Amino acid sequence: MGDRSGGHSLAVRYAKDAPHCIRRACCLSGLSVCTFEEAVSWGKVKQEALKVQSFSDATITVPLVVQALLASGKRRRSVQLYD
Numbered sequence: 001m002g003d004r005s006g007g008h009s010l011a012v013r014y015a016k017d018a019p020h021c022i023r024r025a026c027c028l029s030g031l032s033v034c035t036f037e038e039a040v041s042w043g044k045v046k047q048e049a050l051k052v053q054s055f056s057d058a059t060i061t062v063p064l065v066v067q068a069l070l071a072s073g074k075r076r077r078s079v080q081l082y083d
Helices: 021-024 035-041 058-072
Strands: 008-015 043-055
Touching: 008 035, 008 058, 035 043
Parallel strands: 008 043
Antiparallel strands: none
16 A cells, blocks of 8 residues: 555464464464564564464454454544545
8 A cells, every 4th residue: 555664563363273383384284374473574564563363263263353343333444545
């Protein structure tokens, strides 16, 4: 969106693998998503960003998170993508 402010301030990661598999890459898909440390080193996430990991299947967790966000009643600020 043209904002090069050094990465995101919030990060959420859903992983279906056990925590020890993600750290050591001993499982088949343990590193299918980059770790927060990698995301910080690439500039995708700020070092001081709020980070949350959920070790569950995304097909279970994402609908619960979306429902909680909708139920909160807070609205997102609209962003104009193009003229």
